[in-house]
Amino acid sequence: MPPAATVDRPSNVSDSLARGRLGVPSVIFFVLSAAAPLTVVAGVVTTGYAVTGVTGIPLAFLVVAAVLALFSVGYVAMARRLTNAGAFYAYVARGLGRPAGVGAAWVALIAYNALQVGLYGAIGAAAEPVLQQIFGGSPAWWVVALVAWALVAILGLLRVDVNGMVLAVLLVAEILVILVFDVAQVSHPAGGSVSFATLSPDNLLVPGVGAILVLATTGFTGFESAVVFSEESKDPKRTVPMATYLSVAIIAALYAFSAWTMTVATGPARIVDASREQSTALIFNLAGAHLGDTAVTIGQALFLTSLLAAMISFHNTTARYAFALGRERVLPALFGQTSPRTGAPRVASLAQSLLGLVVIVLYAVAGWDPLVQLFFWGGTGGGFGVLLLIATTSVAVIAFFARTRTGETLWRRAIAPGLAAIALTAVIVVAVDNFAILLGVAPDSPLRWAIPAVYPVAALLGLLWGLVLRGSRPDVYARIGLGAESAVAEAPLVTPEPAPAGVEAAR
Numbered sequence: 130m131p132p133a134a135t136v137d138r139p140s141n142v143s144d145s146l147a148r149g150r151l152g153v154p155s156v157i158f159f160v161l162s163a164a165a166p167l168t169v170v171a172g173v174v175t176t177g178y179a180v181t182g183v184t185g186i187p188l189a190f191l192v193v194a195a196v197l198a199l200f201s202v203g204y205v206a207m208a209r210r211l212t213n214a215g216a217f218y219a220y221v222a223r224g225l226g227r228p229a230g231v232g233a234a235w236v237a238l239i240a241y242n243a244l245q246v247g248l249y250g251a252i253g254a255a256a257e258p259v260l261q262q263i264f265g266g267s268p269a270w271w272v273v274a275l276v277a278w279a280l281v282a283i284l285g286l287l288r289v290d291v292n293g294m295v296l297a298v299l300l301v302a303e304i305l306v307i308l309v310f311d312v313a314q315v316s317h318p319a320g321g322s323v324s325f326a327t328l329s330p331d332n333l334l335v336p337g338v339g340a341i342l343v344l345a346t347t348g349f350t351g352f353e354s355a356v357v358f359s360e361e362s363k364d365p366k367r368t369v370p371m372a373t374y375l376s377v378a379i380i381a382a383l384y385a386f387s388a389w390t391m392t393v394a395t396g397p398a399r400i401v402d403a404s405r406e407q408s409t410a411l412i413f414n415l416a417g418a419h420l421g422d423t424a425v426t427i428g429q430a431l432f433l434t435s436l437l438a439a440m441i442s443f444h445n446t447t448a449r450y451a452f453a454l455g456r457e458r459v460l461p462a463l464f465g466q467t468s469p470r471t472g473a474p475r476v477a478s479l480a481q482s483l484l485g486l487v488v489i490v491l492y493a494v495a496g497w498d499p500l501v502q503l504f505f506w507g508g509t510g511g512g513f514g515v516l517l518l519i520a521t522t523s524v525a526v527i528a529f530f531a532r533t534r535t536g537e538t539l540w541r542r543a544i545a546p547g548l549a550a551i552a553l554t555a556v557i558v559v560a561v562d563n564f565a566i567l568l569g570v571a572p573d574s575p576l577r578w579a580i581p582a583v584y585p586v587a588a589l590l591g592l593l594w595g596l597v598l599r600g601s602r603p604d605v606y607a608r609i610g611l612g613a614e615s616a617v618a619e620a621p622l623v624t625p626e627p628a629p630a631g632v633e634a635a636r
Contacts, residue, residue, distance in 0.1 A: 151362045155293035156355050156372040157379075162296045163351025163442035164380050167303045167428075167435040168251075170387045171409045177344045178404035180566065184397060185332030187389040189345040192333070194381030196552045197349055200519060201377060203526035203546030205370035206537050208356050212365045213453060213610070216356040217518045222610030224525025228595030230610050231459055233521060235591035236584050237450050240514025244350065245443040245481065246488045247507025248436050249274040250499035255433045262426055271493035278485050281440045285448060285478035288471045289361050292441055299431075299438040306424075306431050307383065310412060311390040313419040319396035326397040327389060339559035340566050346556055347512035348384055351439075352376045353519060354446045361472075391415070444481055451477035458605040459598070501569070509567050510580045513560055517584055520557060523550035 151159075177186050204220075213219035217237050222230020253270025260267040267273075284292050315323060326332075333341075355372040362368040392400045394415050407414055413432075417425040452474035455464025468475040492499055523546045530542030560567065565577040598606045 151290060151293060151358055151368070153368050153371045153375075154297070155290060156358050156362060156368055157376055158293055158296040158300050159358060159442050159445065160352055160355055160372060160376040161304075161379065162300050162438040163354055163446065164349060164376070165351075165435050165439035166300075166380070166383055167307055167432050168439065169348040169384060170307055171412045171432055173344055173348050174384070174388045174391065175404040175407070175409055175411050177341055178391075178401050179408065180569075181337040181340050181344075182401050183332065183335055183337045183341045184327045184392065184400060185329075185335070185338065186341055186345065187327055187385045187392075188330065188333055189338070189341045190348065190381055190384040190388065193342060193345040193349060194377055194385075196549060196556075197352060197377050197519075198374070199545045200523055200549035200553065201373050202541050203530070203549070204353070204356070204522065205373050206541040207526050207529060208359065208369040208373075209366045210533075210535065212359045213356070216353065216359075216450070217522050218450065218453060219610045220356075220522050220529070221518075221525045224527070224529035225521075227606060227609040228592045228599070229521075229525075231595035231598070232588035232591035233518060234450065234454055234459060235587040235594075236514055237518055238447070238454075239583060239587055240511045240518065241443060241447040241450060242481070242484060243507045243511030243514065245440065245447050245511075246485050247504045247511060248440045248443070249278060249485060249489050250492065250503030250505075250507065252277045252433065252436050252440075254500050254504075255429070255436050258429050259426065259433055262429075269493070270499050271489055274489045274499070275486075277437055277440060278482070278489060280437065281444050281485070282478075282482035284441055285444050285482060286468065286471065286473055286475060289358070289445065289473065292445055296438050296441060299434045303431050303435050303438070304383065306428050307387055309420070309424070310416045310428065311387050313424075314390040314394035314415055317419050318393045319399065323393050324397050325389075327392045327400070339556075340563045342556055343560040343563060343567060345384075346516055346560075347509070349377070349380055350512045350515050351442065351446075352380060353515070354442070357446050357449050387412075394419075444478070444485075448474045448477040448481050451480060457608045457611065458602070459594075459609060506568060506576070506580065510583070513564075513581055514584050516553065516557060516560065520550055520553035523547075523553060 174186060177189075178184070207220055207223075211219055211223060218230050218234035221233035250270075253267075253273040256273040257267040257270075260273075284295060318324065352373065355369045355376065359365040359369050391412065395403045395411075404411055413425050413428050416428055451460060451464045452467070453465075454460040455462055455466070455477060457465070463476045464474075464480065466476050467473060488503070491497075492503055497503070526546040527543055527550070530537055561581055564581055565572045565574060568574070568576055568580065570576050595606070595609070598609070
């Protein structure tokens with residue numbers, strides 16, 4: 130009797146990422162680096178106090194964390210069954226159908242690219258005080274941006290665990306300095322006594338709380354990326370859930386504690402005025418008063434590396450999305466190639482680097498404001514896109530388990546993701562209503578509608594492209610959302626094969 134036919138697994142030269150290189154700590158470093166803790170504490174928190182005048186930001190972070198924890202229940206339950214670097218794209222394809230998955234992929238590419246390239250607009254401003262202190266002067270923002278771009282481009286072509294080690298060093302230093310600043314602030318309370326007034330729930334029952342919740346949500350952007358690195362994890366079924374839950378908990382605790390200690394140092398009644406007067410310099414000015422100028426310089430340097438770490442993380446995330454789409458031929462097959470030496474998504478990474486270079490050069494030549502028109506608008510728009518993806522994925526999780534019913538409890542397959550979908554939809558509605566405030570533009574500005582409108586248009590075009598593939602490329606269409614399994618389906622399909630048990634493909 131002849132041996133059973135086997136299918137050769139693809140080599141890492143063209144079709145698969147390097148497996149088994151990331152443990153739980155490494156994935157957490159990628160996730161937390163994307164969240165950019167020091168950037169959020171110094172920027173998002175003070176901006177929230179200044180723009181809205183609402184002092185309930187510490188509680189807002191905890192409320193958002195609770196919603197994202199609900200989302201994570203179904204998200205990680207699905208992650209135990211699907212290992213795919215395409216993350217949201219794959220989940221939506223399996224839950225809501227392949228055309229919807231392609232639409233989600235297009236939204237994800239735009240959102241993560243906006244977050245990635247937007248950071249280049251902030252790096253020059255972050256570097257200026259550090260370089261001024263050391264060299265007595267600072268070059269143009271785009272010079273600093275190009276140096277950062279080169280570092281990120283090189284790292285993007287190296288082994289993923291090398292990137293993880295770099296992020297580990299940067300992130301640990303960043304979190305340590307935040308905690309040192311926090312302890313200094315709570316040790317030097319305004320008026321001589323520590324106040325817990327801003328932790329009262331009453332602070333969330335005021336006008337403007339919607340904008341605060343949206344800003345708090347953007348602070349968590351990146352927490353969902355654990356799944357993106359699942360194919361390179363040592364034990365995806367263990368790594369992804371632990372990394373996701375721990376990331377949400379760490380981010381929530383760090384942000385809420387830091388936002389509260391600022392109010393202790395300034396006094397609850399002064400935090401809004403202090404944020405409006407000092408903006409992102411507030412946390413560094415407080416550190417200077419309590420810890421001295423050296424601590425300020427260290428903090429400013431780590432603010433710079435916080436942005437760099439976020440760039441590295443988002444570059445890796447975006448490249449893996451493009452890789453997943455290339456592997457399944459939704460994008461050109463070139464994007465699905467990896468380096469034979471490092472296992473990195475080579476072409477997708479180079480494409481991401483090329484886009485970053487074009488944006489930096491374009492803004493430098495045109496003289497556009499890199500801080501507002503690139504970093505702030507790009508970050509806000511990208512964060513909104515990720516918010517849309519999270520809400521859509523909540524619905525996809527419910528649909529997936531409604532068909533498969535693979536032993537998950539009712540809480541995991543329906544109740545938790547359902548509650549998350551409702552809460553996230555409410556946040557989206559508030560975000561759209563407050564988008565002019567979030568962008569810092571006039572209520573009648575075209576950007577107020579143009580930026581959020583990009584995503585439904587992209588989703589519709591992606592969905593239509595999925596339908597085109599169904600009619601003209603059934604072999605490609607059949608592979609959508611399969612991940613590494615798609616690589617074995619190289620031959621054109623005459624009759625679609627049934628999906629593997631427990632992971633029924635969306636029709």
